[in-house]
Amino acid sequence: xxxxxxxxxxxxxxxxxxxxxxxxxxxxxxxxxxxxxxxxxxxxxxxxxxxxxxxxxxxxxxxxxxxxxxxxxxxxxxxxxxxxxxxxxxxxxxxxxxxxxxxxxxxxxxxxxxxxxxxxxxxxxxxxxxxxxxxxxxxxxxxxxxxxxxxxxxxxxxxxxxxxxxxxxxxxxxxxxxxxxxxxxxxxxxxxxxxxxxxxxxxxxxxxxxxxxxxxxxxxxxxxxxxxxxxxx
Amino acid sequence: xxxxxxxxxxxxxxxxxxxxxxxxxxxxxxxxxxxxxxxxxxxxxxxxxxxxxxxxxxxxxxxxxxxxxxxxxxxxxxxxxxxxxxxxxxxxxxxxxxxxxxxxxxxxxxxxxxxxxxxxxxxxxxxxxxxxxxxxxxxxxxxxxxxxxxxxxxxxxxxxxxxxxxxxxxxxxxxxxxxxxxxxxxxxxxxxxxxxxxxxxxxxxxxxxxxxxxxxxxxxxxxxxxxxxxxxxxxxxxxxxxxxxxxxxxxxxxxxxxxxxxxxxxxxxxxxxxxxxxxxxxxxxxxxxxxxxxxxxxxxxxxxxxxxxxxxxxxxxxxxxxxxxxxxxxxxxxxxxxxxxxxxxxxxxxxxxxxxxxxxxxxxxxxxxxxxxxxxxxxxxxxxxxxxxxxxxxxxxxxxxxxxxxxxxxxxxx
Ligand SMILES: Nc1ncnc2c1ncn2[C@@H]1O[C@H](COP(=O)(O)OP(=O)(O)OP(=O)(O)O)[C@@H](O)[C@H]1O
Ligand SMILES: [Mg+2]
Numbered sequence: 001x002x003x004x005x006x007x008x009x010x011x012x013x014x015x016x017x018x019x020x021x022x023x024x025x026x027x028x029x030x031x032x033x034x035x036x037x038x039x040x041x042x043x044x045x046x047x048x049x050x051x052x053x054x055x056x057x058x059x060x061x062x063x064x065x066x067x068x069x070x071x072x073x074x075x076x077x078x079x080x081x082x083x084x085x086x087x088x089x090x091x092x093x094x095x096x097x098x099x100x101x102x103x104x105x106x107x108x109x110x111x112x113x114x115x116x117x118x119x120x121x122x123x124x125x126x127x128x129x130x131x132x133x134x135x136x137x138x139x140x141x142x143x144x145x146x147x148x149x150x151x152x153x154x155x156x157x158x159x160x161x162x163x164x165x166x167x168x169x170x171x172x173x174x175x176x177x178x179x180x181x182x183x184x185x186x187x188x189x190x191x192x193x194x195x196x197x198x199x200x201x202x203x204x205x206x207x208x209x210x211x212x213x214x215x216x217x218x219x220x221x222x223x224x225x226x227x228x229x230x231x232x233x
Numbered sequence: 234x235x236x237x238x239x240x241x242x243x244x245x246x247x248x249x250x251x252x253x254x255x256x257x258x259x260x261x262x263x264x265x266x267x268x269x270x271x272x273x274x275x276x277x278x279x280x281x282x283x284x285x286x287x288x289x290x291x292x293x294x295x296x297x298x299x300x301x302x303x304x305x306x307x308x309x310x311x312x313x314x315x316x317x318x319x320x321x322x323x324x325x326x327x328x329x330x331x332x333x334x335x336x337x338x339x340x341x342x343x344x345x346x347x348x349x350x351x352x353x354x355x356x357x358x359x360x361x362x363x364x365x366x367x368x369x370x371x372x373x374x375x376x377x378x379x380x381x382x383x384x385x386x387x388x389x390x391x392x393x394x395x396x397x398x399x400x401x402x403x404x405x406x407x408x409x410x411x412x413x414x415x416x417x418x419x420x421x422x423x424x425x426x427x428x429x430x431x432x433x434x435x436x437x438x439x440x441x442x443x444x445x446x447x448x449x450x451x452x453x454x455x456x457x458x459x460x461x462x463x464x465x466x467x468x469x470x471x472x473x474x475x476x477x478x479x480x481x482x483x484x485x486x487x488x489x490x491x492x493x494x495x496x497x498x499x500x501x502x503x504x505x506x507x508x509x510x511x512x513x514x515x516x517x518x519x520x521x522x523x524x525x526x527x528x529x530x531x532x533x534x535x536x537x538x539x540x541x542x543x544x545x546x547x548x549x550x551x552x553x554x555x556x557x558x559x560x561x562x563x564x565x566x567x568x569x570x571x572x573x574x575x576x577x578x579x580x581x582x583x584x585x586x587x588x589x590x591x592x593x594x595x596x597x598x599x600x601x602x603x604x605x606x607x608x609x610x611x612x613x614x615x616x617x618x619x620x621x622x623x624x625x626x627x628x629x630x631x632x633x634x635x636x637x638x639x640x641x642x643x644x645x646x647x
Contacts, residue, residue: 034480054556054639074561082558093553093643097248102241107557109237154557 001030001194002162004052007060009046009217020046022217024060030161033188033195035205038214044198047214051196052085052164055076065161082110086155088165092147094139100126100150101135107158109157125153129183145176154185156193164186165197169204181207235570240527242571252543253575259536260579261586268587268615276605280498282421283362283428288460290361291467291493292427293320294452297509298480301487308509310334312449312608315489318479325469326455330357334450335345340407342394349390351407353436361456362428367391372435380437384412390431410438427454447481455493467493536626544568544634551634552642561635567589568634572627584615629639 009021020043028034036044049055050062058074063069063079064084069077088109093101104122113121128133129149139147148168155163165184169177181204187193197208205211246253279287296315297308311320316331323329332354340347359371364385372383384405391400391414400414412434423428436443443449455466470493480486490510494502501520544551554564591605 009358049640052556054643078555078558078560081556089643093549095550095553097245097550098241102244108555110558110560110563111239115237158557 001032001065002026002028002196003061003063004051005061007047007050007057007062009043009050009055010058019217021050021057024217024219026212026219028194028196029193031188031192032210033184033208034197034210034212035208036196036198036212036214037200037202037205042214043217044214046217048164048166048196048198051162052087053081063226064150078110082107082158084161086158086160086163087164088148088151088168088221089156089168090167092139092144092151094147094150094154096139098138100131100137100139100142103139103150104153104157111158121157122153125157126150128156129153130185143176144172145179148172148176148180149183150195152180152187156187156191161194163193163195167198167200169199169201176202177204236564238567238570239574241567242574245571246575256536256539256575257579257582259539260576261582264580264583264615264618265586265590267618268583269590272587272591272605276422277424277500279597280422280425280496282425283418284362284365284425284496285363286456287496289463290454290456291463291489291495292454292499293453293470293493294499295510296448296489296491298447298486299488299490301484305485307448307486309448309450311453311491312446313444313451313480315449316453317444317445317450319473319489320453320455320470322473322477323455323466323469325466326457328357328360328454328456330361330454330456331355331436331451332358332427332454333436334452336450338407338432340394340405342405347393349393349431351432351434352430353439354433358433358454360393361454364421364428365419367417367419368399369414371416371433375596377435377437381435382410382412382438383415383435384435385416385418386414387418387420389420389429405432407432407434411439427452445481447486463495485593537629540572540626540630541633544630548634548637548642551637552644554641555639555642564635565628565631568631569624569627573623576623576627580615 004024004026007021007024007026008019011018011020015078023186024047036047038044046055050057053062053064053066053069053072061068064080069080069114071077086183095106098106101119101122104125108118108121123132123135128153131146131149131153132148134142134146139150142150148171152168155165163184168184169180172180184197188195195208197204199205279285293311295308297306299306313331320329320331333352334349335352337348337352340349354373356374356377364371367388369385371385372381376383379556386400386405388395394400394405395403400417403414404411405414406412423429455470457463457466470491474489474491478489480489492498492502492510551564555561559567595605
């Protein structure tokens with residue numbers, strides 16, 4: 001599903017060269033739910049951005065859905081991001097000027113889809129996160145947890161192969177965080193979505209199938225763990 | 234897709250009421266001011282009253298005279314002697330007219346005293362300037378030659394003297410001379426300096442003492458049916474003064490400086506207080522045009538500024554849109570459309586404001602006789618300006634914004 005080979009990322013600022021990622025090799029299988037952990041500044045977000053094609057590695061190879069990324073031309077990566085990837089951010093990043101439904105429709109605007117179809121797909125996605133009753137609200141009229149659910153609806157509306165979440169519960173209290181985790185688990189379990197999540201929370205990480213640990217830009221360990229919900233599956 | 238952008242733009246503008254309001258306020262006000270200024274200027278340079286043929290004539294209304302030893306300088310309006318001996322020798326103009334400034338005169342009617350302005354002119358004056366007659370006619374070459382005591386008055390004067398009755402055939406006494414009214418013209422917009430007056434009479438009615446002065450209160454209009462001949466007329470006049478100036482007194486008034494001005498160069502000369510006719514008229518015009526351009530560029534730089542900061546405020550939106558598949562090109566189009574929509578609305582409001590202001594100026598008679606029209610070139614300026622504003626203030630910020638790296642945009646656009 002996702003394959004990273006010898007990924008390096010260095011930032012050049014003035015005279016200092018920061019090595020954010022150092023020779024990362026990682027494979028994520030289709031339908032897998034993994035978490036990335038590590039201390040602040042170790043390169044987790046950098047890694048996620050590179051996976052999400054928001055950033056270009058200094059060297060190395062990436063392939064998504066068995067398709068190797070060879071070009072970082074704006075048009076090419078924009079189309080790949082649009083079709084294959086859904087993002088969830090720590091600070092939601094909803095567009096405050098747009099209603100909930102318009103926020104969710106956003107990824108579909110960059111596809112060749114009729115307005116009617118967009119609307120019905122967006123409503124379905126909002127239903128999936130339990131927010132059908134809030135479609136005409138503006139983001140500022142929602143709680144943090146609700147905003148993040150809107151963001152999840154936006155991330156899944158285009159049915160991407162890969163869902164990337166950078167500390168999706170980082171701005172929420174534990175109760176709301178748990179709600180979000182439940183939705184992610186359900187997306188994984190019921191819809192077979194592949195999810196890569198960055199988290200600081202051990203408990204949350206333990207609910208995923210595999211924990212990838214990063215220190216100073218290097219992968220140090222990948223802990224396989226039995227999926228706690230396997231029994232019920 | 235464009236329809237989506239347009240709908241999106243409407244949503245954003247409606248949602249950001251404060252920003253929309255401030256932007257619209259700025260755009261429409263700037264545009265209104267520019268439109269009003271350019272209409273006033275346009276109506277001044279290309280009036281639509283009697284001076285409507287302004288593209289085909291130049292006017293000489295002053296001269297600077299230096300003495301032979303250069304110790305004394307005198308300047309003023311032309312004297313008849315100067316015109317008759319110098320201007321009259323020009324070959325290029327097809328029609329030339331001599332006329333005096335307006336002078337306030339007292340007239341008596343039924344024992345009451347009225348104050349009016351009067352000009353003395355020749356009959357060619359009526360050929361170069363195209364007055365609209367309410368009734369009657371202007372004086373003929375024959376009446377002029379014979380010094381007939383006939384008079385043309387404007388509509389206000391007719392009403393002032395004769396109430397609702399026709400003035401044609403009636404008598405008016407000015408400075409102990411009695412004139413018969415033969416024509417009534419529509420009131421003239423005051424800024425049409427060469428035409429504006431209350432009464433006009435042939436200058437031949439009086440004695441000939443005025444003919445001896447080199448300075449006086451006269452002007453000369455030079456006309457050519459081909460507007461392209463204007464520079465030739467100006468040149469011919471300058472050369473005549475330089476090479477072959479005929480003076481009443483070659484010692485006291487040895488050299489003469491003057492110019493035959495279009496409405497535009499006359500305006501620039503006034504603005505530059507160029508009283509000694511030393512500045513090249515094209516140089517004056519260039520400075521004026523440069524100033525006008527600067528005046529137009531400044532507000533759009535300001536708009537660019539507002540737009541850049543507004544778009545940068547939306548860096549999170551830019552990051553999100555890029556993350557979900559927008560290309561830089563799509564983002565540029567989105568922001569430009571938003572901006573064009575905003576400018577277009579502002580333009581319509583600006584057009585409405587300026588129309589209302591100009592209309593109010595007309596009906597209030599703040600400028601007597603004013604009759605403003607958006608001529609085709611004023612409208613053309615307006616539309617060009619709108620386009621200029623919309624593109625200049627929209628494209629650059631949109632381009633700058635689209636170059637934002639998505640990760641940086643999501644972090645806050647640093
Ligand atoms: N644009 C940049 N320019 C220079 N250095 C950068 C840039 N972005 C990140 N870095 C550096 O790269 C390293 C990794 O940053 P990254 O944001 O990936 O950390 P993180 O693991 O996500 O941290 P956190 O848990 O605090 O979010 C840090 O040392 C950071 O200073
Ligand atoms: Mg991070």
